[in-house]
Amino acid sequence: MATITLNKENFFYNLNQIALKTGSVDKIAVVLKDNAYGHGLELMAGLAHEYGIKHAVVKDFEEAKQIRYLFKTVLILKDEIIADEVCSFTVNSLTDITSAQEGARVELKVDTGMHRNGIAMDELDEALAEIEKKHLTLVGVMTHFRSADLLSSELFWQKKNFERVKEKVRNRGFKNVRFHSHNSAAIFRTQSFDEDLVRVGIAIYGYNELPAIYDAISLKPVLTLYAKKTSTRILKESQRVGYAGDFTANKEMTVSTYDLGYGNGWTRTVNSNAYVIPEGLPLLGRVSMDFIMLESEKEEVVIMDDAQKAAEYFSTISYEMTTGLSKDIKRRIV
Numbered sequence: 001m002a003t004i005t006l007n008k009e010n011f012f013y014n015l016n017q018i019a020l021k022t023g024s025v026d027k028i029a030v031v032l033k034d035n036a037y038g039h040g041l042e043l044m045a046g047l048a049h050e051y052g053i054k055h056a057v058v059k060d061f062e063e064a065k066q067i068r069y070l071f072k073t074v075l076i077l078k079d080e081i082i083a084d085e086v087c088s089f090t091v092n093s094l095t096d097i098t099s100a101q102e103g104a105r106v107e108l109k110v111d112t113g114m115h116r117n118g119i120a121m122d123e124l125d126e127a128l129a130e131i132e133k134k135h136l137t138l139v140g141v142m143t144h145f146r147s148a149d150l151l152s153s154e155l156f157w158q159k160k161n162f163e164r165v166k167e168k169v170r171n172r173g174f175k176n177v178r179f180h181s182h183n184s185a186a187i188f189r190t191q192s193f194d195e196d197l198v199r200v201g202i203a204i205y206g207y208n209e210l211p212a213i214y215d216a217i218s219l220k221p222v223l224t225l226y227a228k229k230t231s232t233r234i235l236k237e238s239q240r241v242g243y244a245g246d247f248t249a250n251k252e253m254t255v256s257t258y259d260l261g262y263g264n265g266w267t268r269t270v271n272s273n274a275y276v277i278p279e280g281l282p283l284l285g286r287v288s289m290d291f292i293m294l295e296s297e298k299e300e301v302v303i304m305d306d307a308q309k310a311a312e313y314f315s316t317i318s319y320e321m322t323t324g325l326s327k328d329i330k331r332r333i334v
């Protein structure tokens with residue numbers, strides 16, 4: 001069986017780096033959506049709790065139910081809004097307020113420029129009035145940046161917009177509202193953090209997708225992906241491997257099949273350069289549903305120990321490399 005290990009020391013190291021930026025562990029909300037970016041929701045939630053993290057962010061109530069006992073607050077990014085003592089729900093539109101259950105705890109998302117989710121800036125007054133009328137508890141006001149990881153001033157334009165939002169909410173007399181806007185990239189670009197919370201995702205897993213021009217923040221990948229050998233054979237010169245025979249042996253080779261494929265969420269994407277595993281061996285020929293081939297006889301090989309490096313082979317980002325990994329792969333903490 002392909003397996004995943006999660007390195008606790010590296011995870012805690014990354015959280016330390018973030019705490020240095022926020023100034024307090026209590027201001028960190030770990031983003032555990034989509035099975036903790038493919039790392040494993042319950043295991044990562046348990047580790048975050050062990051470190052002392054009090055706040056989490058997940059995709060929906062289904063995810064929240066599995067981990068809510070570990071945290072003081074759990075923010076749900078998108079789901080039907082119901083009343084819950086631990087969970088708060090994102091308001092993504094005015095109709096979300098209309099359909100919310102009375103007494104629910106909500107966090108209002110304001111669209112300050114990304115134009116994906118959230119109410120428009122000029123809907124703010126109406127949204128706040130509706131929230132009061134509906135007897136919802138406003139526990140947070142948030143926004144999301146579209147270009148925090150780009151070398152541009154757009155981040156500052158959105159930040160300015162959000163400052164105006166904060167002022168309006170405060171002037172309306174709302175108390176105990178937490179304000180938050182920063183994701184991983186934004187917190188690393190911010191010199192003096194002055195909000196109540198960061199929603200930090202990719203950085204806790206060990207990746208920093210900022211351009212090299214920004215001060216490098218050292219992070220350590222948490223996830224390592226392994227595959228186990230299924231069988232071994234000798235290929236003669238000019239014999240071809242796998243579907244369509246895309247790889248041709250140019251000499252006699254000892255080749256083994258390993259138990260990982262696109263059925264486990266490993267990408268089948270073909271690039272001009274074959275993917276090379278950390279010990280330097282290229283994948284031979286096409287990726288099958290459950291198998292890959294390598295010139296190796298080892299019982300077990302590391303397929304990926306740095307999703308950001310792996311992502312370069314497939315013109316994608318670390319997020320996609322880990323998030324796609326199947327829930328069925330066994331995960332354990334080391």
Ligand SMILES: *Cc1c(COP(=O)(O)O)cnc(C)c1O
Nearest residue numbers: 031144183184185199200201202
């Ligand atoms: C996913 C997500 C985050 C975390 O983003 P990272 O880039 O992984 O830190 C923060 N806020 C919202 C609203 C998100 O959807």
